[in-house]
Structures are given as structure tokens and as C-alpha cells.
Amino acid sequence: MATPPPPIAGSTARTTDARALPSLRAPALALALATALLLGCGSPPPPSPAPDEAATAPASPAAPAPPAAQQRDRTVTILYTTARRGQLEESGCRRDPLGGLARMATWLGTDPLAADPSHRLLLDGGDTFLPSPPMPPTDVQRAAAALVADVYDELGYDVVALAPRDLDLGPDALRALSRGHRFAVSSANLFGTSDDRPPFQQGLLFAVDGVKVGVVGVMDAVYGAREDNPGDGPWRYRQPLAVARDQVARMRVRGAEIVIVLAQVRAEEIDRVARIPGVDLVFQGSGPEDALPLRQVKDRGWVIYPAGRGENVAVVQLTLPAGAPTPLSFVDGNRADRIQQDMARVDARIERLAAKHRPGMDEAIAQLRAQRELLTLDLERVTPPPAGRPSIRYTLAPIRLDIAEVPEIATRVDAHIERARTTPPPPPAPTETPRHEEHR
Template identity: 25%
Template structure:
């Protein structure tokens, strides 16, 4: 029999031992996915994610673990409600969910840096970035770091963005007046400054290769993009305990520890379908020791939705009733594929081609942000698919320039671009720039000397995702948003049938 005093001593010891731990809950690239996403690739749940369900899971985890911090590595914005509220709803939601620190991602700049600057004070938690500056100054755009307390531990948090993320995944006009500097140099400088003041140091990053826009990427290793820039940061910068990565959505079911520095790297698959949790033992004399880490699925079949988050979302929808308007009906689900021809990509490219009145149209794979489910298609659903402020842009392209564009489209640097008016075969096993085998334009062989009318969005037309072949071409940037073009054509079509596949055929062995 255990005596009461002995039992009390045991309980105090267990509590003291428990309190020596520090638990970090983390997310990245939620991208305003408010509702659960169907998950047919899993046999243990039918739907994952949704911010009300994620919020409930966060609260459960915080009751089960002492000394917790909740952080996000960026890409909070995007989607129809974020766009309608210019990000204000997003900061309200994250504040209500109890985030302690957030990092800026490229999507936070979707409405331009001035709108972002004005919205950031709405967040009830620090929004960080240390390596974006007002151009030709040493004035940082955002707060560089924060020191927050969890129990008796002082935790330093630094925010960073990658060079490629800044230049190639943000519309140029939305970052004009800003510049980016080396994340590695900035991180080392801040780590040296903060390390003596804190017990634990976190770097939130938004770098690596851009994420694959494919809902089931968790089950498709062929589309995963890696975390090379985070790994390099872990090797080159001393003094970091934990890197919470973003941008590439390369989910890590188990933490990765760099063998040279001991820095731990974690990341989720994005879209709020998992909550990351990692725990460190803080009692060791030689510094924090990793205890365990995992990605917890946000099982919408079993988790209750958080009513406070649901209410915020419903209130925003009520304030923007135009989003509920039905524009068309879809017979079958239209799904994204990042490195392959997709039915949704072809459907969107066909709509853009018709609205612009051109011979060829292109929609980058990275611009297709959600699937379309069968049934009634609302404005909100369509804007979730393409939430950007790109304008329809028409370009007169010589056939030789069009061939160069097609080579870029099948390079898979940013996924497989989706086309209308084009039938091509290519070999993805060949070197980049030498992959196209055969091309026809609207049933006729590509003529390298002929001029073709081509349409895409203004982001791509002005160099986004590395499409730099338009610089010497005359750009006709129209006043029509690409998203409005989709809405107009879908309303004309009314009942949507998915295009047959076969436009883009990979002949690789």
C-alpha cells in the first residue's frame, strides 16, 4: 500500500518531471482552408482539416501538455474569404485559435505589402520576418524576432523567408519597394544576439521549393519537394534548436536532426490537415534534448468543431453574400495533379482561352489552389481554386517563343503547367529544355515562324515562377481578373463537363 505522503511525493515528482518539457505545436501553409477536405487516400478517416477542427485539436493538445507554444511558419492568407476581408479574417481566426507567434509567407503579400502592413496590427500575436526590408534601407518590413515565455522558459523565435519564395512566388507589383536579404546571414546574426537571452531558439522559415498543389500529396511521394534550404540553414547557422519549415509542404512524420549541429527540422503537409507536435526535455545540462515528435491528423470525422472559429467564418460569409452565388454545376469532381495533366487544370485553361479569345492559354499548376467538388459551384468555391488578383494578359508569341514556353511548362520546376489549345508529348527523363517531342496547336503542327495569340495571368506574364520569356514581348494586360474570367465563362457554360485527358503526354520510360 502506498502511503499518502509517498503518493504526494510521487505526484510532485511526476509533475516536476513533466514541467521540465517544452512542447511546440506547429502548422504551416494552412492557406485559409476553412472546411474539411475529403481524404479518400486514407482508410482511417473520410475528411481532414478545417480550421474549426484544427482549433479543437490544438486546445486538446494544450490541455495534455504543459509549457506549450503554438507557432505557424507562414501562408496564412489566400482563398475567397481572406481576399474579401484583405486578410483581416485570417488574423482574427489565428488570434482566436491562440497562436503565440506567426511568420510571413509569400501568400500574405497577395494583396500587396501595404495592405499587409496595415492588417498585421490586427493579430494578437507577433508576426515575424527578419530578412525583408524596405528597399535601399535597413528598416525591416516586419518584426524580426520575438521572445515569448512558456512556463519558466524563455523562447526566442525568428522569422525568415527564402530568396526564391520572395522573387518567384510573389507578384512583382505586390513587393515593389521591398527587398530581401540572405536568410542565413540574418539568422546567424540574430541567433548570436538572442542565444544568451533564451533557453530555446526557434526559426520559422518560409523557403525551400514551392509546394505541390495536390490535395493527396501526403500519399504521393513523387510530388514532394524537399526541404533543402531548411537543411542548409540547419548546417550553416549555429545556435538554433528548432526549425519549423514552410512553403514546400514537405511533411515530416518524424523530426529530422542535422548530424553536424543537432538542429531539429519539422514541417507539416500544409492546408491544416495535420497539427505538428514536438517535445524537448529541458532538464539536460548540455541543452534541450528531443524527446518525440509527430504529425497528428486533424480527423474531422471525430473532432468537434470549435464554435468560436465556426462563428467567425460564418459571420464573414454573411458579410459577403455575393460569394454564395451559384455560377455553374459540375457533374464530376475536378481534381488537381501537380506533375501531370489534370481535369481541373484543363477546365480552367479552356475557360481562360475562351474568355481571352486566343489560340493558346496556360494556367500554372501552382496557381490551382483547391479541387472543385461535384454539384453546385459557388463564387466562393471558384475563388478558393484561384484566389489571386492576376489580370488576364494576352501576348503575341512567335512559335519559337511558344516552344520555349512549353519547355518551361514541362520542366516541372513549379509543377506541370496546364494548357488549352495545345497537344504535346514530352519526355520528363530528358534534360530540362530538351523534353518536348511533338506539339500541335489546335490540331495543327506548331509553326515556329508563325505568331500565336496566347493568354495567361499577369503574375506569370511578368516573370512569376521563372517565366521570363515574355520580357521582350508586348503584353496586353487587361482590366479583367483571371478569377472573373473563370466566373464569366462558367456562368455561360452552366453545366460543366470535364475535358478528356490526353493533351499532355509524358513518354518517359
């Protein structure tokens, strides 16, 4: 079995020895996975210490990567999810339901896109634990949040960023979640009101196939909690762009070759994050339905947005050729593939509409055919990435219903749903102004 990527010495990262499904709680869960594929269908870790001055002060510059690592091609695969919002099963979309924790567990352990555990990072962008709209979480929702955290731990998540809705779990529950699981909880611009210290991880540094990768999580503040404002309750927020700029610089000082920002900020702020010097990738926490899944901002950082509710996994494959110059500058490595996939989807829609023979379909079909012509022109303009340049390849992997479920996880999800079904609903909460801003 491959050795998981270790943290960099002196980093604030917590690591897990469960980086891929076949190694999860072995042998029990590996056996569960085998059963799922055939059918088609200890003591807790010690608490991680609270962030100290080493986590918030610049470290000494790290030594450059050893020549042996620089003289071979290196590959980093980043798997990214966001905005699960406590969703345990597939989404409620009638046309194409996707998702489910038990199916995602199978995908992580079997799909080639998931990559070898030693060559990947598994990240979540926040809005993970509680559903929308904002309201005090019920006991059932808290239980679902705990189940999501436990399964994420077993799946080998490396970092889970926080979003404003996650904070409704409360400081005690969030600290317990952070200390009771092996994944790191990151929120660089969240500080305690009483001590002005970051309660969660700010910048984390990992080694993946000999590449040093820094990860920073930031989020927008809730109403009434801007910079230098005590905020509401135990939290105080600093401006996310300023904090991200500082943490990215610290990651570079510590030797990060690639820097990732998990950004739960407004859609209009995303480009400003991507333009921060030293940022390579920005994983967008939420956004409009028509947000592009992969785009580069003015020759600076790349922005990735996969849509949420656990329906898809964004797979970002970074290839660093031997001797690639630094700082790294990535080129799009599979633009032609994505255009051809878009063309196939347009063709399928044209075929479905043409088969319906309904009034008004002709105009919709004409628009789709015009869209296909534009895609054809785009495909003709695509040129192969230059040899020797670092490349980025993006694939959106849907968690489809034909993926078998891991029985052990499915059983726990079903048990929770049954308990939720038999639990009386709480009395209605008094009407009040929502605290959170929608990231639309």
C-alpha cells in the same frame, strides 16, 4: 487558470491573454466550446509599435535562469501549423479529409497534447492567408484571410511567419494585420525599400515554464528580389541564411536557451538553416510530400515538417531535465513510438489491399511487407534515451472530422462561404509570369 508564458523583458514579442481555447473571449467562446462538445458537432488591442533600433540591435546579455528553475525538470510544448493558404474548412481530400478552423479550436482546448497554455508556444510557418497559385487576391480571398487572422488571434497564436504568397495582401493590409492582432508577425529578412528597415518582427523571445525560447522567421525572396536588389514594390529581401545566422546569434546573446527558426525556404536550403550554430529547431514551411516529419541534421538542429492546409498540428515536446548541461543537445525521445505507429499504418494498408483481391495487388503487398520488415529492424535498433539528457518528442496530431466544431467559429466560416458563393467572380486577370517560386 494557468498564467500564460510572459515575454522576456526587453523583447520585441507581443503577447496575448488568450493562450488556450477555454480562455478565449471568455465566457462566450468557452460556452460555445461546451455546446460543441454536447452537440458533437470590447475594443481592439492597441497597435504594436513598429520595430525600432531595440528590435534590430543586439541587446545586453540576459542573466542566467534562476537556480530554482534549473533545479527542476522543465517542459516546453511547441504546436506548429503551416501552409494553411486561406483554408477555412476541411481539405478536399476524398480519402481522408482533415482540418477546419472550428475543429482545430476544439482540439486546442481539449486535447492533452495541446498542453497547458503556460507550457506551450503556438506557431505558424507562413503561407497562411492566401491560396495558391499566385495571382492578385480577390475580395473574397481577402475576407477569408481576415477571418483566419481573427481566429488565430482568438486561438492564442504567438507568432505567424510570412511567406512570399502572404505578401500579395499588400503592405497596408499586412501592417494592419500585424498591428491589429496580438500574435507577432515575423519576417527577419524582409526590409522596406524606402527606409531599409524591417517592417515586421525579426527575433522574439518568450519565457515558457522558465525556459527562454527565441523565435526567428525567414523566407525565400520572390523572383527579381535578391540581396541588395530593390525587389518589386515596397519590399527588399536579404539572404535568409545570413539574416537567420545573425538573428540566432542575437537570440543567444539575449539569453535564449532554445532557438527556433520558422523557415519558408527551399527544401534544399533547410539543412543549411539547421546547421547554423545555435539553432535547435527548424520548422519547415513547405516541402515535398515525402519529407520526413522529424529528423536531425548531422548532430545539429532538428527539422520538423507537418504538411499543411491546416490538416495537422505538429506537436513537439521538449523536456529539459534538472541541471541539464548547456548548450542543450536533444535526443529523440519517442522514436520507438513513431516506428510502431508506422508499422500499424503499413499493416492497415496491407489489410486493405489484401481485401480487394485485384490483379496486381500481390506486388504492392510484397513491397509493403518488405517495408514492414525494415521497420521491425529499425525498432530493434532503438535504444532508450540516456537519463538526464534533454529529449525531443514528436507527434503529428490530425484534425479529424470527428472532432466537434466550435459553433461560434463554424457560424462565421459558414457565413463567409455563403457570401463567397453569392459573390460574382472577378474578371480574368491578364496573363503574366508568376512572381513567386514554388517551394517544392
